[in-house]
Amino acid sequence: xxxxxxxxxxxxxxxxxxxxxxxxxxxxxxxxxxxxxxxxxxxxxxxxxxxxxxxxxxxxxxxxxxxxxxxxxxxxxxxxxxxxxxxxxxxxxxxxxxxxxxxxxxxxxxxxxxxxxxxxxxxxxxxxxxxxxxxxxxxxxxxxxxxxxxxxxxxxxxxxxxxxxxxxxxxxxxxxxxxxxxxxxxxxxxxxxxxxxxxxxxxxxxxxxxxxxxxxxxxxxxxxxxxxxxxxxxxxxxxxxxxxxxxxxxxxxxxxxxxxxxxxxxxxxxxxxxxxxxxxxxxxxxxxxxxxxxxxxxxxxxxxxxxxxxxxxxxxxxxxxxxxxxxxxxxxxxxxxxxxxxxxxxxxxxxxxxxxxxxxxxxxxxxxxxxxxxxxxxxxxxxxxxxxxxxxxxxxxxxxxxxxxxxxxxxxxxxxxxxxxxxxxxxxxxxxxxxxxxxxxxxxxxxxxxxx
Numbered sequence: 193x194x195x196x197x198x199x200x201x202x203x204x205x206x207x208x209x210x211x212x213x214x215x216x217x218x219x220x221x222x223x224x225x226x227x228x229x230x231x232x233x234x235x236x237x238x239x240x241x242x243x244x245x246x247x248x249x250x251x252x253x254x255x256x257x258x259x260x261x262x263x264x265x266x267x268x269x270x271x272x273x274x275x276x277x278x279x280x281x282x283x284x285x286x287x288x289x290x291x292x293x294x295x296x297x298x299x300x301x302x303x304x305x306x307x308x309x310x311x312x313x314x315x316x317x318x319x320x321x322x323x324x325x326x327x328x329x330x331x332x333x334x335x336x337x338x339x340x341x342x343x344x345x346x347x348x349x350x351x352x353x354x355x356x357x358x359x360x361x362x363x364x365x366x367x368x369x370x371x372x373x374x375x376x377x378x379x380x381x382x383x384x385x386x387x388x389x390x391x392x393x394x395x396x397x398x399x400x401x402x403x404x405x406x407x408x409x410x411x412x413x414x415x416x417x418x419x420x421x422x423x424x425x426x427x428x429x430x431x432x433x434x435x436x437x438x439x440x441x442x443x444x445x446x447x448x449x450x451x452x453x454x455x456x457x458x459x460x461x462x463x464x465x466x467x468x469x470x471x472x473x474x475x476x477x478x479x480x481x482x483x484x485x486x487x488x489x490x491x492x493x494x495x496x497x498x499x500x501x502x503x504x505x506x507x508x509x510x511x512x513x514x515x516x517x518x519x520x521x522x523x524x525x526x527x528x529x530x531x532x533x534x535x536x537x538x539x540x541x542x543x544x545x546x547x548x549x550x551x552x553x554x555x556x557x558x559x560x561x562x563x564x565x566x567x568x569x570x571x572x573x574x575x576x577x578x579x580x581x582x583x584x585x586x587x588x589x590x591x592x593x594x595x596x597x598x599x600x601x602x603x604x605x606x607x608x609x610x611x612x613x614x615x616x617x618x619x620x621x622x623x624x625x626x627x628x629x630x631x632x633x634x635x636x637x638x639x640x641x642x643x644x
Contacts, residue, residue, distance in 0.1 A: 233389060263288070263374070266284075267285070270381075273381070277355055279342060280316060286330070322379070356432055357431065357568075358432070375395040376395055399521065403517075403587075404590040407513070407609070409535070410544055416472055416537050418533060420468045420531060420590075421531070422531055423525045423529060427455075450562070472488065475497060478493060491510075507596075507605060509606070509618055524574055527579065530579055557577065559574070590628075599616070
């Protein structure tokens with residue numbers, strides 16, 4: 193997924209803007225664009241705007257590793273850099289996707305942007321500051337009180353003080369208990385007299401993701417669901433300890449990758465958590481094995497459950513099934529298999545199961561993972577391929593699925609299994625004991641998982 197950018201200057205090099213009483217000239221260097229003529233303070237807010245129109249709940253559904261987002265709102269605020277939490281400036285943007293609020297840009301990707309100029313009393317005096325920004329869905333499943341209550345210190349009846357590391361719980365009444373896509377970032381800023389802003393604030397994804405993209409599903413009498421089950425669950429998301437930099441690749445080739453578990457409020461007890469559920473009745477006309485190969489019949493028996501959604505619906509390889517969700521990150525549980533794929537009947541009885549492991553050479557193994565424990569001082573290490581954490585902005589996938597369209601060159605068409613497409617390869621469940629995860633992030637890392 194590409195990023196959201198919050199740049200401390202205008203987007204385009206060598207642009208000049210004129211008014212009746214001043215000229216503002218912009219020059220570009222390797223880090224951005226800076227106002228140099230009169231010290232104007234300008235922020236260009238850029239949010240990538242890839243949208244599929246298929247969201248059936250607050251945030252968009254996860255259909256692939258494709259770099260995209262569909263947030264509607266962005267809130268930005270600037271605090272003194274001394275840690276006292278005094279908010280000097282606040283900007284809220286809603287209806288982000290309307291042309292009178294933001295405009296389309298195509299440089300370095302695709303999305304929408306708007307320009308904010310700090311004028312008059314809003315201009316920042318020389319000093320140090322921190323800029324924060326959060327991008328979220330208009331009807332989010334998170335309790336966003338901590339975000340919406342941010343205000344300038346002189347607003348309201350009493351003094352407001354901003355505190356870092358905002359904890360966002362999932363709303364109690366929502367059916368989504370797993371996680372929802374949300375973006376956030378932070379930038380430290382030094383303002384010098386007569387100079388503008390230069391460094392970018394990058395809004396990165398704050399959740400993990402997990403999916404199962406499979407084919408050759410064993411036929412078992414009464415089979416109904418494929419469930420991706422986790423050994424742990426967090427119910428609140430922590431916005432902090434950001435990794436605010438521009439990711440150059442979608443899941444590979446990124447420097448400065450961080451391994452962060454920014455979830456908290458863990459589920460009590462030893463119960464497992466179902467991340468996603470694939471209803472096989474939605475992918476196959478009947479759960480049958482007429483050709484007696486011990487697999488659920490595909491061919492004419494297969495159907496795409498999203499085909500009725502109209503233009504732009506996701507497509508899948510014929511005979512496959514897919515399920516995935518955004519997940520609030522969680523740390524591994526010692527001695528427990530982190531992810532398991534289960535084939536169950538309608539009542540939940542497990543008919544067959546597969547262990548879902550990291551590859552033996554996965555980059556996450558033996559990395560120090562920072563996790564929230566009232567602060568960011570705690571670390572753990574994943575040393576086992578089957579006992580691992582789900583970390584922020586990493587995607588854990590069974591099978592390979594790089595785009596919502598199985599073949600972007602033929603939108604709306606569900607491709608045949610042959611010829612093979614390296615960017616869209618469901619994992620076969622036939623004669624498998626273990627599944628291997630693949631992990632992706634712009635997405636910082638896309639992990640390819642192994643089935644056991």
